[in-house]
Amino acid sequence: MVLPRLTGALRSFSNVTRQDDYRGESADLMNKRSKLREQVLESDLTWKKITQFVTGIVDQKEHEAINEGLKEILQAAKLIVGTDHGQEAIESGAVFLLKTFYDKESVGQKETKAIKQMFGPFPSTSATAACNAASRIVSQLPQDQVNRLAKLFQENGGEGRMLFGNNVVFSLEMYELEAADDIPINGTTDIEDRLTLDL
Amino acid sequence: MPVLPLEEQHVDHKDGMTGKLRSLPALDPKRAVSRHFVLYLPPPALCSPALLEEFLERSEFIIQDLRWLLALPHDLFWCQVIYDESLQKCLDSFLSNCPRSYDPHPPFPPAVQQVQSELHRCVFLTFLRMSTHKESKDHHITPSVFGEIIYNNFLFDIPKLMDICVLFGKGNSGLLQKMIDNIFRHQPSYYQDLDDSVPTLLQVLSSILVVCGVQQDKDSVELQKLGEQNRSTPLDMPVEELQDAVLYLCDSTSTLWAFLDIFPASSETLKKHDFLNRLSCFYELCCPELEDAITKRTFEDKGLQSDLWRRLSHSRKKMLEIFHIILSKTCLQPILEHKAENIQPYVEDFLQVLTVLLPERRFLCDYDELFPVADDLNLLQQVSPSIDETRTTYILHGVQGAYADTRRPM
Numbered sequence: 177m178v179l180p181r182l183t184g185a186l187r188s189f190s191n192v193t194r195q196d197d198y199r200g201e202s203a204d205l206m207n208k209r210s211k212l213r214e215q216v217l218e219s220d221l222t223w224k225k226i227t228q229f230v231t232g233i234v235d236q237k238e239h240e241a242i243n244e245g246l247k248e249i250l251q252a253a254k255l256i257v258g259t260d261h262g263q264e265a266i267e268s269g270a271v272f273l274l275k276t277f278y279d280k281e282s283v284g285q286k287e288t289k290a291i292k293q294m295f296g297p298f299p300s301t302s303a304t305a306a307c308n309a310a311s312r313i314v315s316q317l318p319q320d321q322v323n324r325l326a327k328l329f330q331e332n333g334g335e336g337r338m339l340f341g342n343n344v345v346f347s348l349e350m351y352e353l354e355a356a357d358d359i360p361i362n363g364t365t366d367i368e369d370r371l372t373l374d375l
Numbered sequence: 376m377p378v379l380p381l382e383e384q385h386v387d388h389k390d391g392m393t394g395k396l397r398s399l400p401a402l403d404p405k406r407a408v409s410r411h412f413v414l415y416l417p418p419p420a421l422c423s424p425a426l427l428e429e430f431l432e433r434s435e436f437i438i439q440d441l442r443w444l445l446a447l448p449h450d451l452f453w454c455q456v457i458y459d460e461s462l463q464k465c466l467d468s469f470l471s472n473c474p475r476s477y478d479p480h481p482p483f484p485p486a487v488q489q490v491q492s493e494l495h496r497c498v499f500l501t502f503l504r505m506s507t508h509k510e511s512k513d514h515h516i517t518p519s520v521f522g523e524i525i526y527n528n529f530l531f532d533i534p535k536l537m538d539i540c541v542l543f544g545k546g547n548s549g550l551l552q553k554m555i556d557n558i559f560r561h562q563p564s565y566y567q568d569l570d571d572s573v574p575t576l577l578q579v580l581s582s583i584l585v586v587c588g589v590q591q592d593k594d595s596v597e598l599q600k601l602g603e604q605n606r607s608t609p610l611d612m613p614v615e616e617l618q619d620a621v622l623y624l625c626d627s628t629s630t631l632w633a634f635l636d637i638f639p640a641s642s643e644t645l646k647k648h649d650f651l652n653r654l655s656c657f658y659e660l661c662c663p664e665l666e667d668a669i670t671k672r673t674f675e676d677k678g679l680q681s682d683l684w685r686r687l688s689h690s691r692k693k694m695l696e697i698f699h700i701i702l703s704k705t706c707l708q709p710i711l712e713h714k715a716e717n718i719q720p721y722v723e724d725f726l727q728v729l730t731v732l733l734p735e736r737r738f739l740c741d742y743d744e745l746f747p748v749a750d751d752l753n754l755l756q757q758v759s760p761s762i763d764e765t766r767t768t769y770i771l772h773g774v775q776g777a778y779a780d781t782r783r784p785m
Contacts, residue, residue, distance in 0.1 A: 180623035182630045183534035190575040192568040194529040204413045211411040337446040341500035347546025350476035356688030
């Protein structure tokens with residue numbers, strides 16, 4: 177039910193607002209999802225950079241295991257992203273999966289939601305495979321390099337930057353309905369006698 | 376060396392096509408990112424999992440995007456705010472559609488409540504940043520330019536400011552007062568917009584009177600004559616229409632009161648339009664009609680009846696408070712706080728408002744119960760001993776008469 181509002185009347189009938197046209201924008205969720213995928217594709221952090229970073233900091237003897245893990249993530253990305261958008265999209269998806277799971281032990285609700293938001297419905301086994309592979313890769317990296325990897329992801333996502341208003345004390349309290357007198361029974365007697373405000 | 380204001384700064388920008396660096400004004404549209412903010416829709420009334428999931432997804436997008444926006448450096452934040460139309464629509468859709476706590480809605484599930492809370496915070500902080508021309512010593516916009524930016528790009532307008540007050544005013548009044556003062560101080564055109572909005576506010580009151588059957592809609596007079604049919608009244612109209620009228624009244628009075636409570640400086644503009652007289656007349660005509668309907672009609676749903684009663688009582692109180700804020704701000708405060716050198720015109724104005732109010736018996740009694748007229752007159756007599764005693768006595772007798780007429784004890 178659309179509630180009648182004072183500001184709705186002002187928006188519609190006064191000349192003090194920009195008359196925004198919202199038609200056709202109810203399908204904006206679809207557009208938003210594709211915009212998100214575009215953003216991942218345009219990201220400066222490529223799969224190549226990631227693989228170089230990870231393989232560059234471990235001993236040669238561990239390369240095989242690391243490469244195996246990276247391959248598994250790429251394969252999971254293929255199944256989640258699909259092959260319609262090409263190899264570049266798959267690799268971007270792999271970056272996204274590694275970023276999502278590098279500090280997780282299992283696929284939780286938050287991760288599921290993030291993947292679904294980005295790629296739509298996906299096979300859960302692929303997410304689990306990517307998560308396990310990410311854990312294995314990270315377990316072979318020294319802690320300082322894991323921190324560097326985290327920093328790489330944070331810088332890329334614009335995370336870690338100070339949010340404006342972080343120190344603002346914000347209250348969620350909203351204006352409530354005031355308390356009122358009880359309603360007069362049946363309204364049969366002269367209500368003027370009894371209907372005074374409870375102030 | 377002092378840092379230039381944002382509107383005078385230039386930055387190196389990498390051209391997307393050629394990859395070459397070129398100097399651009401800091402507030403150039405090319406620096407805004409295509410982010411595609413989605414619109415806010417209110418939580419679904421039905422607990423359908425699909426609708427709920429869509430609501431949560433939509434809200435999460437908005438939260439993520441606003442967090443991203445709030446984390447942007449000062450210059451990029453302003454580029455985005457000015458040039459990203461989707462952001463402006465997103466914020467406007469939140470202000471328009473976000474449920475007020477007095478709206479009739481079932482309690483939200485915890486997941487909805489959680490995202491609603493975070494949305495509230497992010498939207499408030501975004502408006503806070505948008506109303507701040509000086510973020511730090513190094514990050515600032517020249518106040519007059521700030522005024523032009525927010526006005527010319529409709530970053531704020533009168534309905535938005537009212538929505539902001541009703542949504543955030545209760546818990547954040549101190550900060551909100553500073554925000555709105557800042558907006559009006561640096562862009563006085565908002566006073567003109569407020570002035571231009573008052574006829575629509577009055578039209579809203581008229582439309583409620585039309586629904587109540589106590590005033591005819593000009594457009595429908597001719598049609599009615601032709602059809603020879605009586606308009607329905609709150610006593611016999613469909614219950615949904617009665618409910619709509621009460622909800623409209625409740626929202627209108629709550630919103631206007633919240634705005635005046637946060638920004639009482641708007642009182643002068645309202646008063647210029649004879650708002651006090653119009654409001655008391657409206658109260659006198661509308662409230663008895665709606666009270667009669669709510670108490671005398673037979674409701675299948677008794678819960679709805681008491682809900683409507685509560686909303687009407689709330690609206691009545693808000694109307695009395697609106698009246699009091701305007702009267703205090705425009706007449707009493709200049710006298711009591713010695714803001715005016717010559718207080719006589721304010722004393723005269725105050726007495727005139729009360730004299731005009733005397734025929735509105737019902738309103739006068741209710742107002743006097745909440746804000747005793749005798750107390751204000753006593754105060755005035757202390758500050759202005761030369762006050763015409765005949766007039767004050769006349770007013771006090773009028774108040775007593777109103778109690779007698781409405782058969783209420785004083």
